[in-house]
Amino acid sequence: MSTQKVAVVTGASQGIGAGLVTAYRKLGYAVVANSRSIQPSDDPFVLTVPGDVAVPGVGKEIIRQGLAAFGRIDTLVNNAGVFIAKPFTDYTDEEFDLVTGVNLRGFFEVTQAAAKAMLTQEGGHIVNVSTSLVEHANVNVPSAFASLTKGGLNAVTKSLAIEYAARGIRVNTVALGIIRTPMHPEETHQALAGLHPVGEIGEVSDAVGAVTYLEDAPFVTGVILHVDGGQSAGH
Structure with a gap:
């Protein structure tokens, strides 16, 4: 088996995901990078696997291709996610499924x-990757679907951390505030900054730094690490 470590990153084509690909390569990892429309990389140690993780079979294929190319899987970052903010009674069945x-x-x-x-x-x-809105709901950001789904990830993080604690697999979550990514148009940044007690939005480097900290923290498992400018502490 190869000794080079291998990281899998979903939602890897832009924003935090793209930052994670770069960070793991700097750490010396090979990377399996997935998103719906990801393009091939000219880096021989970055395998791109296009596909929508919501479609049955895609998740297994990402890991299958990673094992075929690099022989092992050391880290998985579940970065792919969808956020739709609207009043609860306005959500549609299609949005629930998405x-x-x-x-x-x-x-x-x-x-x-x-x-x-x-x-x-x-x-x-x-x-x-989760959101601090799970534990700190905000009257200005209706986020029932985020809480329903990302709250599930927070809960399963602790469950899996305990299930695998004695078998060498650590499981952690990074719960984010608003991060400056293509998801948020420039004209919204000032208003979004007000959601955080520190008065500004986070950078991709803040999110990436939290993940790389956890990567190098062998005694840390089952943790929800808040990277949110104080949002989860209060306002």
Whole structure:
């Protein structure tokens, strides 16, 4: 088996996901990068696997291709996610299927396949990306679907951390505030900054730094790490 470590990143084509690909390469990892429309990389240690993680079979295929290319899976970052902010009574069945498909089913299939691979090795690390809105709801940001799905990720983080604690697999979550990514148009940034006690929005480097901290923290598992400018502490 290869000794070079391998990280899998979903939602890897832009924003935080793209930042994670770069960060893991700097750490010396090979990277399996997935998003719906990701383009091939000219880096031989970055394997791009296009596909929608909400579609059955895609999660297993990401891990299958990663194992075929690099021989092992050491870290999975479940970064792919969908956020739709609207009043609860305005959500549609289609939006429910979209959000649960990416945020829950996408997590389930790729994580199950990655965990199976990690159990045949000396362990591994699973990191989920969540939101502080789960624990600190905001009257200005209706977010029932985020809480329903990302709250599930927060809960399963602790469950899996305990299930695998003695088997070498750590499971953690990074719960974010608003991060400056293409998801948020420039003209919204000032208003979004007001959601955080520090008065500004976060940078991709803040989110990436939290994940790389967890990567190098062998005694940390089952943690929800808030990277949110104080949002989860109060306002």
